[in-house]
Amino acid sequence: MNSFDIKATTIDGSSMLEASAGTGKTYSVAILVLRLILEKKIPIDKILMVTFTNAAVAELEARIRIFVRLGYKYSIGEIIDDKNIREIVGTPDETKRELLQKAV
Helix, strand or coil: CCCCCCCCCCCCCCCCCCCCCCCCHHHHHHHHHHHHHHHCCCCHHHCCCCCCCHHHHHHHHHHHHHHHHHHHHHHCCCCCCCHHHHHHHCCCCHHHHHHHHHHC
16 A cells, blocks of 8 residues: 655645545645645635535634644744644745735
């Protein structure tokens, strides 16, 4: 079985993420959204995510909001704990700040 690398997986076209409960799907989708905003410069309101329960929708929405806010905080020089978010944002610059500020 291949392991899933959230930072290296392709983000072109459509993707489906399927896994058992408790495997980190919500975390992975939130990271993918952050990558789409920063790497592909896609506005958050143009990203479509589909899930199948109201509880999953609420959890996904909350996680994405948190990750985008953390990415923005990091882009303005604040310290955040999540290593993956730090790596995806990379070296903060004006473009990243603007993209993340719009997404917030």
